[in-house]
Amino acid sequence: LDDVAEAPAALLVELPQRDLGGRLPPWDDLVAQVDWARDRGAAAHLDGARLWEASAGYGRPPAEIAGLFDTTYVSFYKGIGALAGCCLAGPLDVVAEVREWRRRMGGTLYGLWPGAASALSCLRRRLPLMPAYLERARAIADAVRDLPGVTVVPDPPQAPMLHLLLRTGHDGFTAAARSLAEDGLWTWESAVPTGDPDVVRVELSVGDATLAVPVAEIRGAIAALVG
Amino acid sequence: LDDVAEAPAALLVELPQRDLGGRLPPWDDLVAQVDWARDRGAAAHLDGARLWEASAGYGRPPAEIAGLFDTTYVSFYKGIGALAGCCLAGPLDVVAEVREWRRRMGGTLYGLWPGAASALSCLRRRLPLMPAYLERARAIADAVRDLPGVTVVPDPPQAPMLHLLLRTGHDGFTAAARSLAEDGLWTWESAVPTGDPDVVRVELSVGDATLAVPVAEIRGAIAALVG
Numbered sequence: 001l002d003d004v005a006e007a008p009a010a011l012l013v014e015l016p017q018r019d020l021g022g023r024l025p026p027w028d029d030l031v032a033q034v035d036w037a038r039d040r041g042a043a044a045h046l047d048g049a050r051l052w053e054a055s056a057g058y059g060r061p062p063a064e065i066a067g068l069f070d071t072t073y074v075s076f077y078k079g080i081g082a083l084a085g086c087c088l089a090g091p092l093d094v095v096a097e098v099r100e101w102r103r104r105m106g107g108t109l110y111g112l113w114p115g116a117a118s119a120l121s122c123l124r125r126r127l128p129l130m131p132a133y134l135e136r137a138r139a140i141a142d143a144v145r146d147l148p149g150v151t152v153v154p155d156p157p158q159a160p161m162l163h164l165l166l167r168t169g170h171d172g173f174t175a176a177a178r179s180l181a182e183d184g185l186w187t188w189e190s191a192v193p194t195g196d197p198d199v200v201r202v203e204l205s206v207g208d209a210t211l212a213v214p215v216a217e218i219r220g221a222i223a224a225l226v227g
Numbered sequence: 228l229d230d231v232a233e234a235p236a237a238l239l240v241e242l243p244q245r246d247l248g249g250r251l252p253p254w255d256d257l258v259a260q261v262d263w264a265r266d267r268g269a270a271a272h273l274d275g276a277r278l279w280e281a282s283a284g285y286g287r288p289p290a291e292i293a294g295l296f297d298t299t300y301v302s303f304y305k306g307i308g309a310l311a312g313c314c315l316a317g318p319l320d321v322v323a324e325v326r327e328w329r330r331r332m333g334g335t336l337y338g339l340w341p342g343a344a345s346a347l348s349c350l351r352r353r354l355p356l357m358p359a360y361l362e363r364a365r366a367i368a369d370a371v372r373d374l375p376g377v378t379v380v381p382d383p384p385q386a387p388m389l390h391l392l393l394r395t396g397h398d399g400f401t402a403a404a405r406s407l408a409e410d411g412l413w414t415w416e417s418a419v420p421t422g423d424p425d426v427v428r429v430e431l432s433v434g435d436a437t438l439a440v441p442v443a444e445i446r447g448a449i450a451a452l453v454g
Contacts, residue, residue: 077337084336106332109311110304114341 001036006111011037014047015054015065021203022050024057034068039139044068049075049086050159052123056130057159063091070094078162079130081207085115097157126207133160133206136215140204143219149226160206165199166191166226173200176225185213187221228263238264241274242281242292246329248380248390249277250431251284261295271295276302276313277386279350283357284386297321303342306357306387308434309349312342325438353393353434360387360433363442370446377454387433393418393453402425412440414448 013033016022025033037044046069048054048062055062066072071090076082088098102108109115137157145152149167166173173191180187191200202225204210210218240260243249252260264271273296275281275289282289293299298317303309315325329335334343364384372379376394393400400418405412418427429452431437437445 083341084338106334110309114310114345118341 001033008040008042010043010045012047016050016057016159020160022157024054024158027058033227034170043070046072048072050079052079052127052130053159053161056134079207080122080126083115083118085119100141117178130160135207136211137162139215140218143215144222147223147226150222158225164202167199168227170200172227173225176227180221180224185221228260235267235269237270237272239272239274241334243277243284243386247382249386250381251385254285270297273299275299277306277334279306279357280355280386280388283361303346306434307349307353309345310342352401357387363438364389364433366442366447370442371449374450376451377449389431391429394426395454397427399454400452403454407448407451412448
């Protein structure tokens with residue numbers, strides 16, 4: 001950040017950092033980054049689509065994490081599993097401006113109560129489960145890191161999600177995933193290419209479905225996918 | 228329409244015509260209007276937010292009405308009572324273009340299945356009830372048209388909705404409506420002003436809730452509202 005020459009208007013931080021496998025910066029680094037923005041008169045915005053997962057990872061309540069920032073966006077249809085919808089928290093004047101722009105951009109349904117009801121009910125049900133999801137993510141990492149051709153990112157997981165780098169080709173992966181699905185275990189429809197043509201990447205978000213599958217069975221599935 | 232001097236690009240028809248109390252043009256007039264557009268190479272679009280109500284009014288299936296037009300828009304959260312959502316029917320190439328613009332304009336949620344499921348289930352449940360709603364709208368008109376200070380628009384109703392012109396002031400109306408609500412009958416929060424300062428307008432869409440109230444009780448409520 002010290003290399004940024006221009007005056008910044010805003011600092012945007014995503015927690016956890018999805019493309020890095022759900023990595024969380026150390027808490028003190030995060031506080032220092034937000035301070036950096038404040039010292040320069042810049043706004044600090046949190047992309048907290050997975051704030052719930054970050055909360056488990058930091059072992060701090062969502063409000064404490066969001067409280068560092070000027071504005072926080074959260075998503076309800078990801079880890080929480082509610083209907084499509086999201087929410088922005090921030091100062092009243094900023095939220096009022098956002099509300100106006102939401103309408104200008106065509107993003108307002110006539111009624112939002114179904115989304116709100118679904119979000120409230122899923123928050124009540126699944127927020128308390130996030131530590132259990134995190135524990136399961138770490139148990140899965142423990143169970144698969146010794147498999148040949150498997151790399152866990154990050155290792156250990158820092159949130160109830162992780163990436164796996166699998167030393168296999170796209171076609172072999174897809175065939176193996178279809179075979180697992182036919183036997184009743186849905187894993188991934190396909191994998192994401194990486195810079196290495198012999199390695200593909202998959203993302204595992206741990207939720208109710210993953211929690212319901214024994215870790216040994218997950219280890220077996222990953223072994224089958226890596227071929 | 229014959230007075231339109233410029234070459235029209237599109238003819239847009241709303242059925243039923245909400246601001247006219249749910250009026251429907253005679254079927255032959257409607258066909259002639261669409262023919263007028265076609266003769267000039269213009270597209271004919273149906274604002275069929277209440278196509279379901281129009282279907283009851285014409286005594287023709289929705290597909291026959293929509294079939295007159297190039298494109299038809301329907302709404303799911305009005306007479307059908309589903310979650311917020313709507314649908315456009317038309318030629319594949321037009322719909323493909325609309326789909327692209329919907330995304331450009333920011334109008335696409337990540338998942339639309341809750342809206343689709345709700346619409347399908349409410350269509351199955353309420354479409355068959357539209358003729359009963361229409362019958363009840365006409366029974367209500369029969370019951371209130373002799374009340375002093377009450378005008379039914381249109382009379383008789385042509386769809387399962389009607390407007391009532393009430394010879395009363397805004398404040399008196401609002402107080403009477405609140406009093407009815409406190410006694411357990413929700414009518415309207417407020418009335419719409421008209422050109423005449425002594426007359427206000429209310430819109431009654433007949434659905435399950437109205438069907439559940441005896442017509443005599445509705446007559447009593449309207450009498451109370453007109454003061």
